[in-house]
Amino acid sequence: MKNWLLGLMLATGLAQAEPMILTGTLTHADHNTYREVPFEVPAGTEAIYVKVSHDGQDDNTVIDLGMYDPFGFRGWSGGNKTEFYISQFDATPSYRPGPILHGTWHLILGLPNVSIGVETDFRAEITLINSENRGNSTEFHTPISTERGWYRGDFHAHTGHSDGSCTSLAGNKVPCPVHKTLDAALEAGLDFVSVTDHNTLTHQATLRELAPYYDTIAVIAGREVTTFNGHANVFSANQPTDFQLGSNRLPTLSHLYQQVEDQNALISINHPGRPTGAECMGCGWNPPGNDYSRVDAIEIVNTPQYLLHETFDHPLSGIPFWEQKLEQGYRIIGIGGSDNHEPDVDYGDPKYRFAPVTVVKADSLSQADILDAVRVGRIYLDLALEPGRLIDIEARNGNQSGFMGDTLTANQGDRIELTFITEQAEGLSLELITSSGLTIEHGELQVNQSESQHQMSYTSDGERSWVRANLRDSDGRLVMVSNPVFINFD
Ligand SMILES: [Zn+2]
Ligand SMILES: [Zn+2]
Known part of the structure; x- marks a missing residue:
């Protein structure tokens, strides 16, 4: 009590x-x-x-x-x-x-x-x-854990407050009550989950009721702003956000970004690689006049993509779109989303209901710190759902150092030292992904030990660059995706 x-x-x-x-x-x-x-x-x-x-x-x-x-x-x-x-x-x-x-x-x-x-x-x-002092008024509970650590979770799930459904007691397909999503997330072993119903925020009242009982999983307030030109999750807003893009209510996306910024909320573009069509209306991302400097994150892997194509690096994943934005100089963090709509569907193992898992380094297990961790960007995606498996990047340039998500500055001729750190990744191959024109000298990229560190370096040309890594299994399948280290990004 x-x-x-x-x-x-x-x-x-x-x-x-x-x-x-x-x-x-x-x-x-x-x-x-x-x-x-x-x-x-x-x-x-x-x-x-x-x-x-x-x-x-x-x-x-x-x-x-x-x-x-x-x-x-x-x-x-x-x-x-x-x-x-x-x-x-x-x-x-x-x-x-x-x-x-x-x-x-x-x-x-x-x-x-x-x-x-x-x-x-x-x-x-x-x-x-009021608008001056609202702070984190959508935070539903005290930190589940006050320890700084890596936390595993999902940023995208639907309930009966939008089009999430499940099988009722009598066997009918019904709008699914919110607690089924939280139960399924717990069963999948997640530390946090965000409920992101389409456009509405009525689920937040239910989450406020459920949170004191679900005190082993951090529940994050979200909604999926769903326009005819694309979808984006907004996290921790306590007021409505408009979605009728092109109408008087939301003439342009700048108005949405303003609503997000006014509420100290966070916005992530969802499944930007998915095509728009009868199967998923407005799902592709093609809003006119977009200012990507106001975007915090991109959902680079969205599960229906996996279910359709049985691979996470299908060309229609969000990864090419994300990397294109990185190339254009936008520091945007990659996260994942299961987009779960059926918390009771049987994939053979409860963990598959929430794939991919996004793993964040956060100061505590709470909404505020999980979302701060997205801003910081020390985050990787676990596509094979292996708790304990880790990838991280440490970067150094002289006295400066940082990890994934951090920005270092470099002059022409500076030597950027990179350490790729993995845990429980034996048998996987490390794949370096860099901004165009960058060459990194490296040796063997096969991970042989439970804990490994691969050192690499390159000489900065003084311009903007970024480096990140993937891990692939012996069949070449993508199993881990890191965020980049950013050099000379604003
Ligand atoms: Zn969507
Ligand atoms: Zn969705």
């Missing part, structure tokens, strides 16, 4: 917002009555976070909680919660999400027990969240 309460407080990212403090004293005269605590909510408020405490525990004083907005009842949690969150789109169970109307709201204190002779001081902290 304590953890959960603390979790709710931290999970709403309220460190940035100053609460208003309302206090009062209760005596036996209040026994079996309701105290109404009014407070003003200004226009522009997006969410309200309430935390109530009192000093009457030793006297067995009990305070039940509820809330009325200017027009009526918003919920009642009795004595079962001491803090709660209400926003336009999601709310702590017991409370109703909906418009945060400006005007006078009333926190209701129900008082089933205040003993004779007792004086209890109560304190209500009420935080009003």
